[in-house]
Amino acid sequence: MESWAEQAGLILLGVFVAQSVNYLASKRRVHKIIKLHIEELKQLSLEVDRLTLIFERQLQIASLGGINQSFALPIKAPIYAHHYSDIMAELNIDQRISYQMIHTQIDSLNQHLAEAREFIANLPVLSKPEEADFEKYAQSAHEGFLACKVIQWHISYHLNNQSKPTLGYKDKKHQEFLQYYQDVYDEATAIKTHPSADLSPDFFEKIYDPSAFGNGYFNSHGERI
Incomplete structure (x- = not known):
């Protein structure tokens, strides 16, 4: 017959084993969710x-x-909306800042898209838009283009530096980002202010809806993508 001490030892061993199993299962779950976050970033990059x-x-x-x-x-x-809190404790400060920066920018972009939809919906149907409408449309496209380019940079940087996506204000990478932003700003301005000689309004009317057809996009040279 087992002594009280032996029984207590077996109970403690059972508790330890159960806790260890639960801990390992929790770790595996968290690591799986982290992988899902990375896969979601790749999907967001495509979007x-x-x-x-x-x-x-x-x-x-x-x-x-x-x-x-x-x-x-x-x-x-x-994944980020429903499971970010599940992995926060496993992330270092650089990873948390990077994730939050990317998704804050995406939220801002979505707000921009909502405002653009409202603007389009309120345009006159049977009469020509006002001059201010054309200016607002151009500015909205310019801002949206820049927002997308910035998000792409941050997603790419995170995916290429998953263990430590550090981005300090004084380091070399931040300077590279500032130069990148200036380059894409100049690119957007050039597209908006210097139309290609190969483009015309009729050229764009060939495509019904650019958001619905994958072959309906053209680059700044008028080439089908």
């Missing part, structure tokens, strides 16, 4: 690529003095 093409097309149309009355849908990030 932002799509929006970048849409905004580039809008800039081209704006350069010709036109307005395209189609609009883009918002980006969804369900």
Whole structure:
């Protein structure tokens, strides 16, 4: 017959084993969710690529003095929305800052898309838009293009530096980002203010809705993508 001490030891051993199993299961679950977050970032990168093409097309149309009355849908990030709190304790400060920065920017982009949809919906149907409407359309496309490019940079940086996506204000990488931002700002301005000689309003009317067809996008040289 087992002594009281032996029984207590077996009970403690059982508790320890159970806790160890639960701990390992929890760790595996967290690591699986972290992988899902990374996969979601890759998916978001593709979505932002799509929006970048849409905004580039809008800039081209704006350069010709036109307005395209189609609009883009918002980006969804369900893994981050529902499971970010599950992995916070496993992330270092650089990872948390990077994730939060990316998704804050996506929220801001979605707000921009909502405002753009409202603007398009309120345009006159039977009469020509006001001059201010054309200017607002061009500015909206410019801002959307820049927002997409910035998000793409941060997603790419995170994916390429997953263990420590550090981005200090005084380091070399931050300086590279500032130069990148200036370059894409100049790119957007050039598209908006210097229309390609190969483009015309009729050229864009060939495509019904750029957000619905994958082969309906054109780069700044008028080439089908």
